Amino acid sequence: MTDLLGVVREMFSYTFLVRAFIVGALVSLCASLLGVSLVLKRYSMIGDGLSHVGFGALAVAMAIGAAPLAVSIPAVMLAAFGLLRISESSKIRGDSAIALISTASLAIGVMVISLTTGMNIDVCNYLFGSILSMKRSDVYISVALSVCVLVTFVLFYNKIFAVTFDETFARATGVKAGAYNALIAVLSAVTIVLGMRMMGALLISSLIIFPALSSMRVFTKFRTVVISSAVISLFCFVTGVVVSYIYATPTGASVVSVNILVFLACCAVKLLRERAAGSVSPGEAR
Amino acid sequence: MSLVSCVGAALGYNGVPVLRGVDFSVGAGDYVCVTGENGSGKSTLILGMLRLLRPIEGRIEYGDGLAPDGVGYLPQRSAGGASFPAGAFEVVLSGRLASRGLRPFYSRRDRAVAADSMRRLGVYELRDKNFGELSGGQRQRVLLARALCSEGRLLILDEPVAGLDPMATVEFYEALSEIRSAGDVTVIMVSHDVRRAVSDASHVLYVHGGGVLFADRENYLASDAGKKFIGGLEND
Structure with a gap:
């Protein structure tokens, strides 16, 4: 135990690790809160699609020498609106549209990178994330934006619940459901871009999906699910970062691995409870 | 009027x-029963009125x-699947949302109104239960409580008894007639249960x-x- 404390103390003596830690914790929090709504609205894949768009936008930003956040946040927001519109109107099937957009942006990103800097270590960092990617200037923007996401989520919590639970009812009683869907999309876009460079474009959506799914195994009320999802997400992030420091593994993959273990543990709890209750209800997996 | x-x-x-x-x-005070075959446009008419x-x-x-927030509505197919994590009280309370406008949190009065409308429908004891785990009849009464929460003078109910067993259906109609006798509420209800609905309707x-x-x-x-x-x- 003293060993672990020593390791943590040692970690915090590196400023870049402290920076990454703060930003990562805030982003995990945002992702887990929004994740509950996204998973329940069956928008999980939108998160995955957006992260690929983020990869493409990041590659373009590096190629033209622009600030990465300034290019990728608007691009991903735009994509979020687009995907939302597509999944609402049913002209193209939502899932194929997401696959289309995400693979297209991945391809464009790879093309841009290979034509400019060449396929090198950068590409690997984009795809799987790197804890070294947090520059000092990024930290301020990231902290400010994730605090904005958190505050907005808390202020609109009740509306987000209503729109997630029963959109038809919300609309009928005069709640602007479309606006709140757009709000959820914007917040998710910001969160994904902020977390992408540390977690990696391929792994960031797991921050959205895993904590929500884990806590939905165990809890049955929206409020408790949201709160426990935030707690699980923070726990997994902290544990993942420490693991990645000790074993020199990539941060993103380590955090996701811890999330997998927690998810399995939550599934076990659900199973044991159902056994104890004596009735195994036909579990509806989401 | x-x-x-x-x-x-x-x-x-x-x-x-x-x-x-x-x-x-x-x-005001009418009880309108909307009938017609499947696909005849009942739901279209309801969407228009909403x-x-x-x-x-x-x-x-x-x-x-x-105003739109003066309308209580019970949609045809209740949203949220069986595995949606929502407490019954959370669901009912969301019926107060429209009247809150941009104010972010529910007031004590909102909670009191929600609790009261659950009591009127006999589902107050279920307030801590998961909505998805309730029976069909309990679910419809919780949703009716949510509709009542708007404290509106107009209730629009879209096939509220579809899929309910006979006992739950009777209980639902009883709850509805209690609500109507308690105050001046106008009800527009779509129903396939023509005989029963028409016998009550004005x-x-x-x-x-x-x-x-x-x-x-x-x-x-x-x-x-x-x-x-x-x-x-x-x-x-």
């Missing part, structure tokens, strides 16, 4: 009307200063062949449609 009236309204999707020449007016569908022609007017709105027939109960029962479905007044 009429609460909702359609004046020569045509309703439909993408400019193609499903219903034309819709003319009727629902007065202001979710703009009439292609004509108008739908709201009297007495009826008016019938029969949606058929791209139009509507609106009549008070006596006239409906005397009409051809009434004779066909109910068997006329004598069988009542």
